Amino acid sequence: MSYSRVLESLFTLPPYGLADDEKRRLMLGCLRYLSHRHARWCEPYRRATTAFFGARWEGRHTVRLRDLPWLPVSIFKRLELRSVSADEIFKTVTSSGTTGQVPSRVVLDARTARWQARALVRIGQHFLGPLRRPMVILDCAPSTSDKAIRSARQAGIQGLLQFGHRPFYALNADLSLDVDGLTAYIASVDADKIVFFGFTWLIWQHVVEALRGRRRFALENALLLHSGGWKRMLEQAVDPPAFRQGVQEALGVRTVVDFYGMAEQVGSVFFETSPGCLRASVFSDVLVRDPVTLEVVPDGEVGVIQVLSVLPWSYPGHSILTEDVGRVIPADSSSLHGRCFEVLGRVPLAEVRGCSDTAPAFEGVRS
Amino acid sequence: MSLPPASAALPARLDACFSDDRVRSLAELSRRIFEVPSLRTSGEISAFAYWLRAGHLSRLEAHYRGRLEGDGWVCVPVGRVFHVAPSAVDTMFAYSWALAYLCGNASVVRLSERQRGRADELLDVIGAWMAVDGRRAESSLFVRYGHDRETTSRLSAWCTHRVLWGGDEAVRSVSASPLPPHASERVHGTRFSFCVLGAQAVVALDANGIEALARAVHNDVFGFDQQACSSPRVVFWVGDEATIAPAMHRLHEALRAHLLTRGQAVAPASALQRVGFAFLHGATADVRIERVDPALSVAHLSDVGSVRRDACGGGYLQYLKVRSVEDIPPFVIASDQTATHFGLSADAVRTLAIEGGARGLDRVVPVGQALSFDALWDGYDLLSDMVKRVRVEP
Numbered sequence: 041m042s043y044s045r046v047l048e049s050l051f052t053l054p055p056y057g058l059a060d061d062e063k064r065r066l067m068l069g070c071l072r073y074l075s076h077r078h079a080r081w082c083e084p085y086r087r088a089t090t091a092f093f094g095a096r097w098e099g100r101h102t103v104r105l106r107d108l109p110w111l112p113v114s115i116f117k118r119l120e121l122r123s124v125s126a127d128e129i130f131k132t133v134t135s136s137g138t139t140g141q142v143p144s145r146v147v148l149d150a151r152t153a154r155w156q157a158r159a160l161v162r163i164g165q166h167f168l169g170p171l172r173r174p175m176v177i178l179d180c181a182p183s184t185s186d187k188a189i190r191s192a193r194q195a196g197i198q199g200l201l202q203f204g205h206r207p208f209y210a211l212n213a214d215l216s217l218d219v220d221g222l223t224a225y226i227a228s229v230d231a232d233k234i235v236f237f238g239f240t241w242l243i244w245q246h247v248v249e250a251l252r253g254r255r256r257f258a259l260e261n262a263l264l265l266h267s268g269g270w271k272r273m274l275e276q277a278v279d280p281p282a283f284r285q286g287v288q289e290a291l292g293v294r295t296v297v298d299f300y301g302m303a304e305q306v307g308s309v310f311f312e313t314s315p316g317c318l319r320a321s322v323f324s325d326v327l328v329r330d331p332v333t334l335e336v337v338p339d340g341e342v343g344v345i346q347v348l349s350v351l352p353w354s355y356p357g358h359s360i361l362t363e364d365v366g367r368v369i370p371a372d373s374s375s376l377h378g379r380c381f382e383v384l385g386r387v388p389l390a391e392v393r394g395c396s397d398t399a400p401a402f403e404g405v406r407s
Numbered sequence: 408m409s410l411p412p413a414s415a416a417l418p419a420r421l422d423a424c425f426s427d428d429r430v431r432s433l434a435e436l437s438r439r440i441f442e443v444p445s446l447r448t449s450g451e452i453s454a455f456a457y458w459l460r461a462g463h464l465s466r467l468e469a470h471y472r473g474r475l476e477g478d479g480w481v482c483v484p485v486g487r488v489f490h491v492a493p494s495a496v497d498t499m500f501a502y503s504w505a506l507a508y509l510c511g512n513a514s515v516v517r518l519s520e521r522q523r524g525r526a527d528e529l530l531d532v533i534g535a536w537m538a539v540d541g542r543r544a545e546s547s548l549f550v551r552y553g554h555d556r557e558t559t560s561r562l563s564a565w566c567t568h569r570v571l572w573g574g575d576e577a578v579r580s581v582s583a584s585p586l587p588p589h590a591s592e593r594v595h596g597t598r599f600s601f602c603v604l605g606a607q608a609v610v611a612l613d614a615n616g617i618e619a620l621a622r623a624v625h626n627d628v629f630g631f632d633q634q635a636c637s638s639p640r641v642v643f644w645v646g647d648e649a650t651i652a653p654a655m656h657r658l659h660e661a662l663r664a665h666l667l668t669r670g671q672a673v674a675p676a677s678a679l680q681r682v683g684f685a686f687l688h689g690a691t692a693d694v695r696i697e698r699v700d701p702a703l704s705v706a707h708l709s710d711v712g713s714v715r716r717d718a719c720g721g722g723y724l725q726y727l728k729v730r731s732v733e734d735i736p737p738f739v740i741a742s743d744q745t746a747t748h749f750g751l752s753a754d755a756v757r758t759l760a761i762e763g764g765a766r767g768l769d770r771v772v773p774v775g776q777a778l779s780f781d782a783l784w785d786g787y788d789l790l791s792d793m794v795k796r797v798r799v800e801p
Contacts, residue, residue, distance in 0.1 A: 084690035084691065085690070087689055087690050087691075087692075087693075088686045088687075088689040088690035089689075090689070091685070091686075091688070091689025091690075091694050091695055091696050091706075092685055092686060092689055092696045094695075111686060112679065112682050112683045112686050114679075114683035114686075114687075115683065115686050115687055115690065118687050119687070119690060119691070121690075331675035331676075331678050331679050332673045332675060332678045332701045333701060334682070334698075344675070344679070361679075361682070363679065387675050387676050387679055388675075388676050
């Protein structure tokens with residue numbers, strides 16, 4: 041059965057509807073297949089995984105997900121890795137480089153882009169239903185930019201726009217809140233169906249704080265989706281419960297859903313199916329490893345998050361060790377399937393000491 | 408010690424080269440450092456205090472009197488020295504300053520903002536030492552400031568000698584501030600260092616011997632987080648295949664044991680940085696990664712072309728196998744600095760120094776001594792830099 045066929049069957053399932061042992065088998069099969077595929081078609085991937093893991097993972101007797109090779113997320117900042125020919129590249133996704141670092145670059149062919157988009161639709165519809173909804177983007181409208189390269193912030197927004205109908209950008213270019221525009225928009229749509237979306241920090245800073253003491257909206261039945269690091273939030277002593285409360289005070293919204301994802305594994309989106317519980321969909325899985333021994337830690341222990349996805353066809357991004365810290369949490373009593381975890385922060389950046397103080401460079405394309 | 412602002416009055420006091428007073432002062436500083444219990448845990452600061460002890464200062468003085476003084480000229484301080492310290496090595500600023508101080512100069516030392524580690528603790532002791540005698544503060548000023556072209560230019564215009572410690576970026580940045588035409592400069596750019604081990608000798612070591620070697624290698628590799636210019640990043644194993652394999656095995660075993668007794672936790676970020684680099688290395692060259700210990704990763708290289716001089720440090724060694732020491736010099740380039748050695752014959756060491764030196768090496772010293780400071784550094788006599796010889800004919 042071809043890989044495409046296997047994936048097609050996944051697209052027919054409810055996004056959190058695959059029982060654990062079946063999921064385990066499927067993940068193992070798909071990721072083993074992808075690891076072999078990328079080893080065959082992406083020379084740097086083959087070399088790197090052979091150098092680090094030896095050839096031992098390649099046997100058919102690899103029975104555990106944890107024994108399959110992975111890549112550290114940082115490699116996408118240094119090399120452009122691809123398993124398709126240059127003319128098959130459909131678009132390049134870059135991450136927003138944080139703290140002045142070099143951004144990651146990832147190349148998608150038409151197939152991977154399509155699969156990722158469809159996975160996002162399946163997952164999104166679980167929360168948003170099948171119909172397009174009025175959408176308020178808590179960000180400023182995108183500037184004209186090179187269509188071939190999208191920053192992760194725009195990519196995140198792009199991905200969700202497909203669920204929206206008449207999207208309204210609520211922030212001006214200077215990130216001030218367009219209160220009048222927002223009020224007019226809300227009056228013109230079915231307010232109960234509104235979906236807000238934005239980045240956690242921007243929402244706090246430019247919406248919640250901006251509205252404090254000024255006015256509030258009463259959108260009790262609307263939904264707010266948000267994503268983005270908690271580092272700056274925690275520096276201001278705002279934790280998830282405080283964020284949810286702030287949103288409710290400012291907008292009236294009671295359903296606040298966090299999600300975690302990254303440019304290096306677009307389509308691998310982990311939504312909060314209940315507060316504090318980010319869940320892996322049928323397309324993804326999660327492992328947590330000790331950063332020093334690199335062994336998978338027992339459930340509940342803190343370590344570095346590894347994200348797995350069956351979707352990356354055009355580049356070897358199917359299994360990535362991130363720089364985020366977190367832990368697997370026990371599944372809640374809901375009827376949904378898929379591993380749950382929480383993100384606790386980032387691994388503190390190593391101090392850049394060194395006689396050599398020039399920043400590492402993107403080395404470009406290696407075929 | 409909280410440092411004065413960069414706008415503070417600049418020091419102007421000069422003294423005779425190797426004046427009794429200044430020599431005694433530094434010996435006192437050495438004693439003061441030794442008296443601070445918390446500083447004894449810093450190998451680097453203890454090494455500096457030891458270097459500063461009276462016995463070693465008299466050796467430096469002997470070098471000065473023997474090599475620098477002479478008939479037909481008098482030695483005077485070069486005058487006003489502006490030191491720009493490196494970020495990777497916490498104590499380098501102190502050596503540089505001490506040499507200038509000994510030779511009677513006035514110094515301004517700019518510390519790196521990115522400087523981590525124990526530099527501040529050392530500065531506290533220096534601060535207390537300066538407070539005792541007003542003449543000390545008149546001769547020396549320590550400052551720390553971020554990107555400030557104006558201040559750097561003011562200090563560069565003030566000085567008669569500028570010492571730039573690395574890396575290359577910092578050198579480029581400070582070089583943009585002009586020096587007065589009469590001023591001299593010493594630049595230490597980014598350097599690269601390696602280690603050479605004779606496999607046969609390693610195999611022949613007894614239990615004490617291999618333990619001592621592991622300690623020495625540990626000293627060289629893990630000091631300053633393997634980020635100093637003198638930190639070895641490549642190991643050349645000299646011998647035949649059949650001997651090299653057991654030699655590596657023995658050394659690794661002893662290193663693991665030594666790391667265990669030291670019991671230092673490995674920082675997650677540092678471990679991940681090594682992992683990230685290992686994959687990059689593996690992707691772009693012909694290597695096999697061996698995780699010898701949580702603190703140490705080894706990249707077995709199949710050929711010299713696979714060496715990456717931009718390796719991350721923090722416990723990452725690249726191994727190359729060669730049949731003889733003669734195979735090493737072709738690898739050496741001008742920015743290489745230190746080669747440490749163990750298990751080589753005296754002739755082999757000399758060959759390495761001559762052939763490697765011609766291509767770029769500046770130091771060939773025994774394993775364990777990689778990070779030891781020596782006034783002969785990067786091929787320059789730093790003491791001589793601090794002194795001006797004035798021709799005099801009565």
